[in-house]
Amino acid sequence: MHDLDPLDPTYVADVLSRPPFITIPGVINVRDLGSYTSTTFPGKMTKPGHLYRSAEVAGILPDGKALLKELNITKVFDLRSETEIHKYNTPLPEIDGVEIIHTPIFQTVDYSPEMMAKRYQLYASGKTEAFMELYSQILDHGGPAFGRILRHVRDKPNEGCLFHCTAGKDRTGIIAAILLNLAGVDDETIAKDYALTRVGREPAREMIMARLSKEPLFASNNEAALNMFTCRHETMIAFLKLVEEKYGGFEEYVKRYVGLGDADISKIRDHILVPANSRL
DSSP: OOTTTTOOHHHHHHTTTTTTTBBTBBBBBBBEEESSSSSSSSEEETTTTTEEESOOOOOOOHHHHHHHHHTTTEEEEEEOOEEEEEEEEOOOOOTTTBEEEEOOOOOGGGHHHHHHHHHHHHHHHOHHOOOOOOOOHHHHHHHHHHHHHHHHHHHHHHOOEEOOOSSSSSHHHHHHHHHHHHHTOHHHHHHHHHHHHHHHTTTHHHHHHHHTTTTTHHOOOOOHHHHOOOOOOHHHHHHHHHHHHSSHHHHHHHIIIOOOOOOHHHHHHHHHEEEETOOO
16 A cells, blocks of 8 residues: 555544544644653653644634634744745635734745755655755754744743645654753654654645645656655654764754754753643
């Protein structure tokens, strides 16, 4: 089975009905990053109901907007580029009581036809090495955007947030990995969380493929389109290894590319972790 071949609908419905997935009408691939055990800090786990990841929220329905407030989500960080927002006509929604913050990883210049052609070629190969090059680009450009999310976690311990890109896989997966790693969650668990997008995006599979079919590279190459949306467990494992080897680990990355120090990281960690027996 290919990574974007249809999954059994009964299986998908069952997985999506259980944690870590959250049902927010009009948004797909929503997950709570809470209740993951910290192996580095025994007796601790990530705080439930605090950090959420998802695909784009442009299509959120009224019931979904109400649910965001019920979940104590005060800020939504949109990692998409200006180009994506205009291209797919998916503007930032207005949600009473929730601040939507446009926090692009890549600037408009990084979405030139030439740059996108190169990026699509990498995605189209589906190879782990290609994803490592793409994910390095995200890390190299993402310091300011990731910094806004990390500073929110540092400064607003009682306010939840949600972050997303388009499908909630690559850019979203990287900031999720940063947060979980800082909290001491082991690599295997981080990789499993990343791979859950395989199920989380399933309700939008046809829409995803329809969008890609409008791109020249993918229009006549269905295999390339499928490769772009792979989210294999081993891809995240390779990425975590890359961060150690190329960036000196996530803490060093956060210091060098985000500009935070040891005290900031310690505070972020304190705000993510709670006692493992907590029932919040």
